[in-house]
Amino acid sequence: MDKMTDHEVGLVEFIVQAWNKFDHAYQPPKGEPEWKCTSLNNACKQYKWGKLTREENNKKLDDLSGRLQECLVDASLNNHKLHHVCLEILEWGGVEGVSSAWFRESCENGVLREKISKGVKLLKEGPSHDDWERFDNEDLVMNSALTKVYALADPDNIPIYDGRVGAAMGLLVRRYLKQLAPRPCEVPEELAFRWGGGYTQRGSRARHPRNPSEPPYKFECLRSSKNDHEEWCWRTGRILRQVVDTINNDPGRENISMRDLDDALFMVGRIVR
Structure with a gap:
């Protein structure tokens, strides 16, 4: 397996910290109540899919x-x-x-x-x-x-990489880059995660609620890019595996799984703008 770049290692460390502290909120469509989380752990606990808890x-x-x-x-x-x-x-x-x-x-x-x-x-x-x-x-x-x-x-090694998870990864990358000094002027190639749309919204793709792009950081849509869905699933998987290993090797922290992280990202990624 290719060695992680410095930015990939930095993102792993950022997500490890975000498991305990990460504020995010959004107003869903159709009159649903505001959704918010105070950490990725908190987002994970709020996971819902359809009518299932x-x-x-x-x-x-x-x-x-x-x-x-x-x-x-x-x-x-x-x-x-x-x-x-x-x-x-x-x-x-x-x-x-x-x-x-x-x-x-x-x-x-x-x-x-x-x-x-x-x-x-x-x-x-x-x-x-x-x-x-x-x-x-x-x-x-x-x-x-x-x-x-x-x-x-293989739930221990491979995430479900969909448009929402990609959007959340983009949001995490954006926040990671903004707290660096000096701040990078563009998204590193290995962190340019693809996002995907859900419900439709009038206007340009640039204003889509799942597009984590914010000048100077740009993230492409999964559907508009070349056939590289598999690459971003692999990149996400190896980063999340390292996050899981880091947290689970800390005796002072409760163990987590790949699914826990995937669930958290799924909830965060519904709206990231």
């Missing part, structure tokens, strides 16, 4: 993750059972129709297990791996559906 959601994901991993390691279980679990994951994530043809064809051709396993391996090892080019949106796919499958296949 965080406790209910964790129970659901533990079940899906366990069955998915069983299908990936037990060759006696056919690709059709794996396909069914993947469809359940997509239903949970609200992306039922995304890549449905890819899942179906991979299952029918008997290669679904190999493709998901390879995707997981690559997302842990990064772009320097010889097979990275398999992420071509035909052989291996990375999008709003597959990121959930890869993450549940």
